[in-house]
Amino acid sequence: MEGKSIIITGGATGLGKAMAMEFARLGADIVIASRNLENLEKAAKEISTFNNKVIVTQTDVRSPEQVEKMVRRAVEENGKIDILVNNAAGNFRVPSLDMSVNAWNSVVDIVLHGTWYCSQEVGRQMVFQKTGGNILNIGSTHVWSGNPGTAHSTAAKAGVLALTKTLAVEWAQENIRVNLIAPGPIEGTGAAEQLWSTPELEKAVLNRIPSGRMGTPKEVAYLASYLVSDYASYVTGSSFVIDGAGHLNKGGV
Numbered sequence: 001m002e003g004k005s006i007i008i009t010g011g012a013t014g015l016g017k018a019m020a021m022e023f024a025r026l027g028a029d030i031v032i033a034s035r036n037l038e039n040l041e042k043a044a045k046e047i048s049t050f051n052n053k054v055i056v057t058q059t060d061v062r063s064p065e066q067v068e069k070m071v072r073r074a075v076e077e078n079g080k081i082d083i084l085v086n087n088a089a090g091n092f093r094v095p096s097l098d099m100s101v102n103a104w105n106s107v108v109d110i111v112l113h114g115t116w117y118c119s120q121e122v123g124r125q126m127v128f129q130k131t132g133g134n135i136l137n138i139g140s141t142h143v144w145s146g147n148p149g150t151a152h153s154t155a156a157k158a159g160v161l162a163l164t165k166t167l168a169v170e171w172a173q174e175n176i177r178v179n180l181i182a183p184g185p186i187e188g189t190g191a192a193e194q195l196w197s198t199p200e201l202e203k204a205v206l207n208r209i210p211s212g213r214m215g216t217p218k219e220v221a222y223l224a225s226y227l228v229s230d231y232a233s234y235v236t237g238s239s240f241v242i243d244g245a246g247h248l249n250k251g252g253v
């Protein structure tokens, strides 16, 4: 990945940071973008231990203006954008009958609209560069299994899956690949804090995973590294589940 310029939204924490660390280890220049500046600066220090360039840009992906600024900054600093990882997300458990309009909108705005704003802005830049490029979206196995209590996130992630396939077809002629990783439960992440914060919930989640454990952020980062690399040069429009067979565990007698 030497010489590659990569933007990772939500890159200061959890899976985003794990991907940023792995891409940096492989030689890439990294731009991480999210809202909390303190988290961004702390993460940048860790990511820059690989002697690569790390830029932070305080960005709310719900704002098309801020997304445009983020892309401009990445181009000013690195001269181009090769790879975008749409990882930023929000989620919390709330019964559908109790969910406020604002609660629904806040998650759909981050997950679906944010992914769209970033993809369109970066897609335009990649076409302008005439270099092609790579977009990797982070989805969720809940798109197939459903998940009571997170209707906003599950519906938004389904939209991201449909967007992945659509943009892959539309932009293939521009040599832009668009793929999606759908993780199951991954330990030590923001999802863990939001979705299985009690020992009871954690036990229930673990019980549904045939592999008998949750995934690690590094395991997701390794899959992401493959997908954004030239090893995957003929892979586009695809979704990759990484979940210890969790979403399949519905059979048995």
Ligand SMILES: CCCCC/C=C/C(=O)SCCNC(=O)CCNC(=O)[C@H](O)C(C)(C)COP(=O)(O)OP(=O)(O)OC[C@H]1O[C@@H](n2cnc3c(N)ncnc32)[C@H](O)[C@@H]1OP(=O)(O)O
Pocket (backbone or CB within 6 Å): 089, 090, 091, 092, 093, 094, 100, 101, 102, 103, 104, 106, 107, 140, 141, 142, 153, 183, 184, 185, 186, 190, 191, 192, 194, 195
């Ligand atoms: C197999 C596993 C699959 C896992 C799938 C996906 C997992 C993930 O995406 S995990 C990502 C976890 N990380 C985060 O959520 C970090 C970012 N999250 C946030 O910033 C907040 O949680 C946010 C999503 C609510 C957005 O923050 P902000 O824009 O500041 O929103 P507000 O605090 O103003 O809230 C807006 C709206 O939502 C209501 N609300 C917030 N939290 C809850 C809650 N726990 N329960 C019910 N309602 C909630 C809040 O009350 C506001 O609504 P109104 O009160 O009607 O204004």
Ligand SMILES: NC(=O)C1=CN([C@@H]2O[C@H](COP(=O)(O)OP(=O)(O)OC[C@H]3O[C@@H](n4cnc5c(N)ncnc54)[C@H](OP(=O)(O)O)[C@@H]3O)[C@@H](O)[C@H]2O)C=CC1
Pocket (backbone or CB within 6 Å): 009, 010, 011, 012, 013, 014, 015, 016, 033, 034, 035, 036, 037, 039, 059, 060, 061, 062, 086, 087, 088, 089, 090, 110, 114, 138, 139, 140, 141, 182, 183, 184, 185, 186, 187, 189, 190, 191, 192
């Ligand atoms: N961990 C897991 O088990 C699973 C995770 N996923 C997906 O993986 C991705 C990472 O999740 P995870 O690492 O668990 O969670 P984190 O909470 O660690 O990561 C979410 C990141 O998104 C950023 N973010 C949230 N809202 C915005 C916004 N409006 N603008 C810009 N950035 C924003 C947050 O930073 P800040 O708040 O500073 O803006 C944070 O860094 C998400 O897409 C999630 O849906 C999917 C399935 C399972």
